[in-house]
Amino acid sequence: MEIKNLTPQNVWSIFDAMTQVPRPSKKEEKIRQWLVGWAKEHNIECHLDSTGNVLMRVPATPGYEDHPTVVMQGHMDMVCEKNSDVKHDFENDPLDTYIDGDWVTARGTTLGADDGMGVALALGVMIDPEAKHGPLEALITYDEETGMTGANNLDEGFMTGKILVNIDSETEGQIFIGCAGGKDTCAIFRYAPVPAPDRCYLKVKVSGLMGGHSGGDIHLGHANANKVLVRFLRSQPDLVLASITGGNLRNAIAREAEAVVGLPEARKHQFLADLNQYVAVIEGEVGDIEKGFKMTTESVDKPAHIIEPGVSDKLLAALQACPHGVQGMSRAMADLVETSTNLASVKMPEPGIIRIETSQRSSVESEKEDIANTVRTVFEMAGAEVTQGHGYPGWKPNVESPVLKVFAQTYREMYNKEPEVLAIHAGLETGLFLTKYPDMDMISVGPTMVGIHSPEEKVSISSVESFYKYLREALSRI
Numbered sequence: 001m002e003i004k005n006l007t008p009q010n011v012w013s014i015f016d017a018m019t020q021v022p023r024p025s026k027k028e029e030k031i032r033q034w035l036v037g038w039a040k041e042h043n044i045e046c047h048l049d050s051t052g053n054v055l056m057r058v059p060a061t062p063g064y065e066d067h068p069t070v071v072m073q074g075h076m077d078m079v080c081e082k083n084s085d086v087k088h089d090f091e092n093d094p095l096d097t098y099i100d101g102d103w104v105t106a107r108g109t110t111l112g113a114d115d116g117m118g119v120a121l122a123l124g125v126m127i128d129p130e131a132k133h134g135p136l137e138a139l140i141t142y143d144e145e146t147g148m149t150g151a152n153n154l155d156e157g158f159m160t161g162k163i164l165v166n167i168d169s170e171t172e173g174q175i176f177i178g179c180a181g182g183k184d185t186c187a188i189f190r191y192a193p194v195p196a197p198d199r200c201y202l203k204v205k206v207s208g209l210m211g212g213h214s215g216g217d218i219h220l221g222h223a224n225a226n227k228v229l230v231r232f233l234r235s236q237p238d239l240v241l242a243s244i245t246g247g248n249l250r251n252a253i254a255r256e257a258e259a260v261v262g263l264p265e266a267r268k269h270q271f272l273a274d275l276n277q278y279v280a281v282i283e284g285e286v287g288d289i290e291k292g293f294k295m296t297t298e299s300v301d302k303p304a305h306i307i308e309p310g311v312s313d314k315l316l317a318a319l320q321a322c323p324h325g326v327q328g329m330s331r332a333m334a335d336l337v338e339t340s341t342n343l344a345s346v347k348m349p350e351p352g353i354i355r356i357e358t359s360q361r362s363s364v365e366s367e368k369e370d371i372a373n374t375v376r377t378v379f380e381m382a383g384a385e386v387t388q389g390h391g392y393p394g395w396k397p398n399v400e401s402p403v404l405k406v407f408a409q410t411y412r413e414m415y416n417k418e419p420e421v422l423a424i425h426a427g428l429e430t431g432l433f434l435t436k437y438p439d440m441d442m443i444s445v446g447p448t449m450v451g452i453h454s455p456e457e458k459v460s461i462s463s464v465e466s467f468y469k470y471l472r473e474a475l476s477r478i
Contacts, residue, residue, distance in 0.1 A: 003097055003104055006461055008468050011117075011124035014038075018116045019106070020094040025077040025146040027091055028052065032076065035119075035140060042127050049155035052142040058126045060134045067134025069161035070478055072125065074118030074168055075144030075429070079249060079453045082109040084207065084256060086455070105458035113459040114452040115144070118167035121447075121464075125472055132476040137161050144168075144429055145251060148392050151429035154436060162440060163403050163478060166430055167471075169446035170216065172463045173415075175407055176444040177398060178423030180215065180337075180361040181431060183372045183391030184250055187379035189315050189354040193305035196242060199262035203300045204229065204275070206246070208292035211255035211454040214342035215361055215426025218253070219326055223286045223293065225257035226343050230319040232278045232295075236271060239263055241312035242303040247345035250359045251427075252453040254344060260300060272297065307354070311383075315354060318382035319346065322358065327371055330363060330423075333397075337425040339367045341375055356384070361425060363394050395431040395442070397423050403441045403478065410474040445471070 004016040017038075023031035035054050039046035045057040054076065060067060080090035086108030088096075096107040105111055122138040125131050139159050142150030169176050206225040212218075226246040233239060239261045246257025263271055279295045287293065307315070324343040330336040339362040347355045358375050362368035368391065376386045398404070404421065411419040430442050448463035450456070 001099065003099060007465050008124060010128055011120050011464060011468055014123050015113075015116055015120035016097070018120065019097050019112060022091050022093065023077050023112065024080045024090045025143050026149070028076050028142055035076065038123070044126060047158070049158045051150050051153040051155070053150045053154060053158065054140040055158055056123070056126065056138040058136050061132050064132060064134045064476070067478060068163055069135040069137060070133070070475060071137045071139050071159050071161035071164040072122035073139040073141070073164055073166045073429070074115040074122055075141045075150070076119065077143055077145050078112035078114065078116060079110050079145050079252065081211070081248060081252060081454055083455050099461070100458070102461050103458040104461060106455075108455055110453065110455060111457040111459065113449045113457060114170070115168045117449065117459055117464065118446060121167050121468060121471060124468065125475065128472065131472050134478065135161070136475070141429060146249070148427070148429055148432055151432040152392065154433070156436060162437070164430070164433060164440050164442040165403065166428055166442060166444035167446050168428060169424070169444045170449045170452060172446070172448045172467050173411070174420045174422055174445070175404060176422050176424045176428070177401060177404055178363065179395045179428040179431060179444070180363045180425045181365060181368050181392055181394035182359060182361045182427045183368055184389040185358045185360065185372050185375045185386065186388070187318070187356040187384040187386050189311055189384050190352055191308045191311035191354065193351055194308045196262065196303050196306045197240065198302070199240065200265045200268050201242065201260060201262045201300050201302050202271070202297050203258060203260050204232070204295070204297045205256070205258040206295050207256045208294040209255045209290055210292070210456070211253045212451070213426060213453045214251045214253055214344065214359055215340070216424065216452070218340045218342065218425065219337045221286065221289055222253050223282070223290050224324050224343055225254040226319060226346055227324055228282060228295070229257040229259060230316055232275065233259060233261065234316050234320050235278070236263070236274065238267065240306045240309060241316070242306045243348055244346055244354070245348060249453070250342070250344040250357045252344065253342060255454065257346070260303060262306065314382040318379050318384065319343070319356070322375060322378050323371070328367065333423050336363070336423055338363050339371055340425065341371050361427065363423065363425070365394065392427060393431040393435065395428060395434065401441055401443065404443050406477050407443055407445065407474045410477060411470060414470055414473060
């Protein structure tokens with residue numbers, strides 16, 4: 001069966017079409033044009049704000065004119081991650097999607113169900129002739145994944161509803177009423193390229209790690225490729241470092257990393273022996289989780305230059321010292337990560353520059369600032385130039401939320417069980433909406449998907465069908 005013919009067909013046909021339109025963060029012109037064209041095709045009122053957010057409106061169905069306006073909200077961009085052996089241009093190529101049992105996934109790349117499925121569900125309701133609802137708005141924001149730019153710069157008065165249903169969560173049966181705030185910390189090391197000495201040069205590579213979302217998956221203990229690589233390199237004496245790269249996006253746990261190093265020929269045998277022992281150590285620590293972990297080495301030609309040793313020593317020391325992972329658990333909500341940090345990427349964008357990207361999250365503003373300043377201090381002490389973003393606020397839970405009560409009661413009656421009411425450690429745009437719409441009543445929900453922000457991303461077909469029925473029923477009760 002083709003994806004566009006899955007049930008509910010109105011939702012899956014929209015999602016399938018979106019997978020054919022490139023939509024990397026900050027390069028969303030093509031998907032924005034598609035959304036505007038889709039609205040025109042279906043005679044739906046559509047507006048753009050000054051930032052590039054899209055808002056669609058449909059009137060209430062007959063008999064529901066006195067119901068309040070509800071905003072369904074998602075984001076148009078997607079995380080663009082692929083396996084290293086996959087050739088894919090996220091700016092131009094459609095995704096190669098397929099059905100695998102109860103799942104829809106993509107070959108070797110992220111799927112973009114985060115948050116293409118959220119958008120598809122919202123638009124699906126708008127064109128469903130059997131749906132019953134008050135006035136609806138669909139707010140589709142720009143650049144959520146790499147800065148929440150659209151939510152942060154949303155025009156005043158762009159949406160009129162006072163109830164918002166964010167469809168950007170990943171587990172059916174869970175209703176989120178709070179999220180963490182976040183902040184990015186970037187460190188730049190500058191170095192003078194030094195002519196490479198005559199040595200034995202090897203490329204050391206970490207691959208096969210699970211990666212995942214730096215908020216939603218940070219508590220699962222997935223290994224960080226940057227930390228795994230640097231930990232080994234720091235254990236080896238008399239190395240020179242020619243290059244080092246690892247990770248990709250600030251909100252994804254690094255799955256792969258590699259470095260080119262030089263060492264005396266006489267040490268090569270010991271280096272390889274040490275590497276084999278180190279692989280066994282890492283497998284002993286995380287092998288139950290990271291079943292695909294590999295750490296390999298191969299001989300390479302002598303490079304033209306290396307990183308000047310004084311800088312490379314400080315760089316590796318800072319990367320090893322930089323904290324990564326869960327830093328504290330919430331005392332207010334059970335099993336909720338309160339504070340974390342992600343050593344996201346190490347890149348060499350041009351000769352003489354090494355750029356490290358990290359992200360910090362916390363549901364407590366003071367803790368967010370503290371961990372961000374801890375990371376800043378680590379890199380400043382190593383001589384790096386450090387900058388930090390303005391960050392985004394968290395979303396304080398409201399257990400008395402009226403829209404929460406409607407969705408919770410609907411779930412109980414439809415499925416004869418209690419929904420989980422939670423806060424999430426990942427960042428959502430909801431906190432930013434509250435800065436301009438302080439009286440907004442909000443929840444976040446969604447169908448089941450796994451592996452988001454990684455090439456293992458997939459969305460459950462059966463969950464989309466049941467969630468859509470739930471969403472449509474709840475909207476009829478507001």
